[in-house]
Amino acid sequence: MAPRTAASARRLRVGVELRRMRERAGLTAAEAARRLGTTSAQISNIEANRFGVSAERVRTLAHLYACIDQPLVEAVADMAGERCRGWWEEYRDILPPSLLDLAEMEFHATALRVAQVINIPGLLQTPEHARALFREVVPALRPHDIEHRVSYRVKRQVVLFQNRPVPYTALVHEAALRMQFGGREVAKAQLHHLAEVSEESNIEIRVIPFDGTSFPTAGHGLDYAHGPVTALDTASLDTAHGAELFDAAGKLETYRMVLDRMEAAALAPDASRDLILRIAKNT
Structure with a gap:
């Protein structure tokens, strides 16, 4: 994944909401990474929006965090999937x-x-x-x-x-x-x-x-x-x-x-x- 530059507040919000889902699940970044088969650094980078995250990755993480608020999950996935420049x-x-x-x-x-x-x-x-x-x-x-x-x-x-x-x-x-x-x-x-x-x-x-x-x-x-x-x-x-x-x-x-x-x-x-x-x- 290429580093992201000049992230807008809306793009940063994707990472913020994923962190909130993880914290509501009672998981540390290390625990989430172990379950996902990745590193805690990658989880931290996603949450800080240092790297982009796909809509599908949002759904995967939300499932891992047992988030049952499907409208929220889909709304965050839509935000992550936006590609147009305003x-x-x-x-x-x-x-x-x-x-x-x-x-x-x-x-x-x-x-x-x-x-x-x-x-x-x-x-x-x-x-x-x-x-x-x-x-x-x-x-x-x-x-x-x-x-x-x-x-x-x-x-x-x-x-x-x-x-x-x-x-x-x-x-x-x-x-x-x-x-x-x-x-x-x-x-x-x-x-x-x-x-x-x-x-x-x-x-x-x-x-x-x-x-x-x-x-x-x-x-x-x-x-x-x-x-x-x-x-x-x-x-x-x-x-x-x-x-x-x-x-x-x-x-x-x-x-x-x-x-x-x-x-x-x-x-x-x-x-x-x-x-x-x-x-x-x-x-």
């Missing part, structure tokens, strides 16, 4: 790897839920709004780097408008709607864009008003990608250092609870659209 690969040497991992996560999601308190969700931003945000990045980005990030953000939005668009729920605080990044005209256009895309059958925008109830948040933007099975969900926090991805079961459960409570504090979709248009009118 559009984000053209940015491999241009943007930080965490941004590419975010695009790949969104592309393969069966559904997306996001929460933003200060910013408009990236998949709903106009190019002008995104450009205004990138101009404020610290340390400052060079003009051509700003344009790379704008084009990348726009291309990410394909998941919402492709032939089989992903179901998308955005929980947005009223504060984000009233921020005027780029000035009045950019802000007004952004609000009208939100109202327009909220009419799409797969997009639901829920606004948390200033006079609404309290809700849990640390202020970071939260993206939650549902996988083909719950165990393969992924959460991403938008921090000053880039996107940070999480897949531990406990953290995923916490983030689902956060989103549920934020959604309970939000207005219904129609009322949210009305509020967006009222703010746009007065912007």
Whole structure:
């Protein structure tokens, strides 16, 4: 097997899930290797994604680990068997790897839920709004780097408008709607864009008003990608250092609870659209 380079978070997830299966079976890497007739180093290399693993090898290991969750096994096997390179690969040497991992996560999601308190969700931003945000990045980005990030953000939005668009729920605080990044005209256009895309059958925008109830948040933007099975969900926090991805079961459960409570504090979709248009009118 040839060593793998520049493994994405999704590729690494295959090894992570195989390690979890082994640990749930109560086996050490050495014990698993002995039963499989190989070395513990090979098991470790597979789990660390230092070498590729085939879909059939995933099924073999899952059988060895007595994993009876067949939907999980098949989902992990499908991940291991993927061979296509996504559009984000053209940015491999241009943007930080965490941004590419975010695009790949969104592309393969069966559904997306996001929460933003200060910013408009990236998949709903106009190019002008995104450009205004990138101009404020610290340390400052060079003009051509700003344009790379704008084009990348726009291309990410394909998941919402492709032939089989992903179901998308955005929980947005009223504060984000009233921020005027780029000035009045950019802000007004952004609000009208939100109202327009909220009419799409797969997009639901829920606004948390200033006079609404309290809700849990640390202020970071939260993206939650549902996988083909719950165990393969992924959460991403938008921090000053880039996107940070999480897949531990406990953290995923916490983030689902956060989103549920934020959604309970939000207005219904129609009322949210009305509020967006009222703010746009007065912007």
